[in-house]
Amino acid sequence: MRIIVIGAGLAGLTAAWELRKRGHEVSVLEARARVGGRTWSQRLGNGAITERGGEYVFPTEFAIRRLSAELGVPILSHNVRYARRTVDGRHVSFAELEATTEQITETLRGMLADGLTRVSVEDAHREALGPDYQQHPVYRRMVTSLANDPNLVSAASAFLYDPDADQPFIDDGGRFVGGNQSLAIELARRLGAAVRLEHPARAIDQSSSGVEVTLADGSTLHADAAVIAVPLPILRSLRLGFALTPGQDAALSHRIMGTAAKLGVPLAAVDDDIALQSADLSWWSWRSLSADGEHRIPALSCFAGSRATLDALHTEAGPGRWVSELQALRPELVIDGDVLLTDWSDDPWTRGSYSAASLDWTPADLDAFDVPAGRVAFAGEHTGLEQTLNGAVVSGLRAVTAIGAVERLTETSGGPA
Secondary structure (H helix, E strand, C coil): CEEEEECCEHHHHHHHHHHHHCCCEEEEECCCCCCECCCCEEECCCCCEEECCCCCECCCCHHHHHHHHHHCCCEEECCCCCCCCEECCECCCHHHHHHHHHHHHHHHHHHHHCCCCCCEHHHHHHHHHCCCHHHCHHHHHHHHHHCCCHHHEEHHHHHCCCCCCCCCCCCCCEEECCCCHHHHHHHHHHHHHHEECCCCEEEEEECCCCEEEEECCCCEEEECEEEECCCHHHHHHCEECCCCCHHHHHHHHCEEECCEEEEEEEEEECCCCCEEECCCCCEEEECCECCCCCCECCEEEEEEECHHHHHHHCHHHCCHHHHHHHHHHCCCCEECCCCEEEEHHHCCCCCCCCEEEECCCCHHHHHCCCCCECCEEECCHHHCCCCCHHHHHHHHHHHHHHHHHHHHHHHHCCCCC
């Protein structure tokens, strides 16, 4: 079949790569002048690589690790206490983290058993941890990573349907040698001329025999099927000339887009805390292990999540306020060159960072994108509960499976359009 993939982030490129391997003719349309979407790597002035977007590949995220092994893009350890960050001079032990998470989960189960509905992440922490819950390191870590208002995010989605719940917990994460964008770059290299940059799609329609994609310049492309792999706000702005399934409509209506920013800071000196979280706002900074396995890279990475935090840091006015807050948190920091601020809420092709499950989320949403809407399948972190690099890869693989239904439809209807 001829298949158009809209979006050259990790989700779209994964789908295109797998479809190509299955013998399909693929074309990938990307609005930007680069591939990778929300994976975007750049060198600071001192040579250190910083991630402007997606950062961590966790130990039990097997889909992206299989893909990286297949493509020969190696992973090395951050060697950072991702889930056990220092807050107000302390970080929880491994045992305390597990016990606290279990306490919140069991408290949530009790709240739901008592008939409470639309229980938020904020509600569950407050009930489980008491009046000082916002100072607890476990709370502060989670709400930072949500990149959203915890009063608006479903606690059930966060605690009861974690895709890694049955995997052993390992408090570390990996990154790709050469930057996390290198995986997308390698996928695009292998796909070659099939990837078309600066080709934003504006509309997509379909009939019983095929799909039609309209580009921003008014030109049209035709194929037998399509995969839409763009961020949630961009998906909502596309003109779809067909109906989604009821389950897909419901699942998308239950997603809310978050806001986040990253700060890459070249340094000449800093303290030795590798994972330091603000106690008052939802941001943190870390220093990754070098490829030599002995030293730390000469840079700090910072992540801030939620509209309230970005507003408090005045990211719309540049990095100045955030840098001041960072220096107050790390007085030994000596900055060596220009810092690099990336505010994803200002990005026209994402209009936010990544999504979260709203209070209306239900477990039925989990399977909504296992099937296509006619000849169109969907990929992207918003189609599942993993708002990670691995979640993007998993969604691309799921879209390929969904396209299998279109392939069977084409075979029974007498061949490609």
